[in-house]
Amino acid sequence: MRSSWYNKLLLIFGPRPPLNWLLLCLVSVLVLIALLGSSSSNAFDSVTASVRPDIYSNYRRLKEQAVNDYLELKKIGANPSKDFDLCGKEKENYVPCYNVSANLVAGFKDGEEFDRHCEVSRDQQYCLVRPPKEYKIPLTWPSGRDVIWSGNVKLSKDQFLSSGSMTKRLMLLEENQISFHSDDDEMIVDGVKDYSHQIAEMIGLGSDTEFREAGVHNVLDIGCGFGSFGAHLLSLKLMAVCMAAYETTGSQVQLALERGLPAIIGNFISRQLPFPSLSYDMVHCTQCGIFWDDKDGMFLIEVDRVLKPGGYFVLTSPKSRQQGSKVSISTPFEEYTRKLCWNLVAQQEETFIWQKTTDAHCYISRLGVLEIFFEKLLVIAFSLIFSDHPKRPGDEDPMPPYNMVRNVMDMNAHYGGLNTALLEARKSVWVMNVVPVGEHNTLPIILDQGFAGVLHNWCEPFPTYPRTYDMLHANGLLSHLASEKCNLVDLIFEMDRILRPEGWVIISDKVGPIEIARTLVTQLRWEARVIDLQNGSDQRLLVCQNHS
Secondary structure, eight states: OOOHHHHHHHHHHOSSOSHHHHHHHHHHHHHHHHHHHHHHHHHHHHHHHHHHHHHHHHHHHHHHHHHHHHHHHHHTTOOTTSOOOBOOGGGTTOOTTOOHHHHHHTTOOTTGGGSOOTTTOOOOOOOBOOOOTTOOOOOOTTHHHHEEEGGGSOOOHHHHHTSOHHHHHHEEEOSSEEEEOOTTOTTOTTSHHHHHHHHHHHTTOSOGGGTTTTTOOEEEEESOTTSHHHHHHHHTTOEEEEEEOOOSSSOHHHHHHHTTOOEEEOOSSSSOOSSOSSOEEEEEEESOOOOTTSGGGHHHHHHHHHEEEEEEEEEEOTTSEEETTEEEOOHHHHHHHHHTTEEEEEEETTEEEEEEOOOHHHHHHTHHHHHHHHHHHHHHHTHHHHSSOOOOTTOOOOOTTOOOOOEEEETTOTTTHHHHHHHHTTOOOEEEEEEEBTBOOOHHHHHHTTOEEEEEOTTSOOSSOSSOEEEEEEESHHHHHHHTTOOHHHHHHHHHHHEEEEEEEEEEEEHHHHHHHHHHHHHTTEEEEEEEOOSSSSEEEEEEEEOO
16 A cells, blocks of 8 residues: 555646656755855855955055064164163163253253153163062062062162151161051151141041041142151041152152052142142142242142142141241241132141132132243243343344343233233233133233233234234134134234244144144244143143244
């Protein structure tokens, strides 16, 4: 008997052999193969078309990168089969860009020789800075906060013995270790813990454990010694950053970092601190070596810049002036703090605490003071322009003060800070303060100070004759023009028209607009130089002289 499936086939194809069925299956298979082949071919073509450019571009990039890497290695004299050499012993504590002797040769003085000048001391030697022979891996916290290996830092016994009495009480130099007293050491009754408690009481707190509740979360400790005050604040969950000037030996910053405490190299001498405005709740200075009323209070202005409203400036100094049985601060210092709207909240012996006001009305009355810090740096930077400048060929010897700059146009005057800085520097020059249309109208404040000033739209020419100003100054004007969609080329040509032959132009702005301006002014046959302010920002100075 035939199977049931055979009977079903007979019903479909009849009694003949299933040739039709076989042909149908064969045709179906061929059609399916053709369809799959076509789609596969199209898919392969599309993938190939999309991948091939990527393969080529990736190969091109790899080839370019290999060439660049080869040129870089060739530039530094690297040999793939040879390791870099170790630096000499003299570089065990090497910090780039700090070279006092080179800075002195370059003309830096009055403390600026101790500052960072990468343009003077660029070291092209490629070598590996090695640790000292006696170097040991630091101890883990919390032990490493209070005990460090003496061989890890550059500190001699003589430097230890010559350190301040308070420092000696907080640090002991043993055979191969430096030990710092911790807060648990009850032998020190007049140490850091009591000092911190005293500051808390002076600002109305019951204990230094209440600092955070009073809004003090971070502290800038200037000239921090060896970090003991910062270490104590850190134990109170406060962020205390130590900042001290560069030192070839006995570095405060090096010892603080070796203890695992936050610390950076920095000072106030010639540039802004590497912090944004309104950064700290407290700025602290104990015998930090800064003469705060020098340079017309510029250092105090910088403290005010980084201090938050309501923040505290704590100053402990044995050099304060003695009046009878009471210690006082010098009269210029008092005058500067008054202009900054600081209130003296407390004084105990040699410790003074000021609080930065939150009163908006006081801020409005002193806006001009806040603007003059940067302009004062400019006055210092181009002081050679104002005095002892070479006379023009053929001219008779000019009368003192040998001043070639008689008038200045401040093309974006803000609050008249440059005018104020020039007056305080006793420069015999007058300033036309221009407030650009579209900026905040500060002209009433400028005029109220007795200065000359006008409003002007710098998308248009300025109403003056050619060759009428000895110097042009523009702080942030290029960025302002970009926001107003004005033509920078038109502005540069207008500046060339206004400027006298051999006149000077100083532009401060972001690096992008500065580079564009530099390209344009060189086409006008101006001598131009871009200066990096070395303050961690993208601000640059473009200093030019018109020789056309």
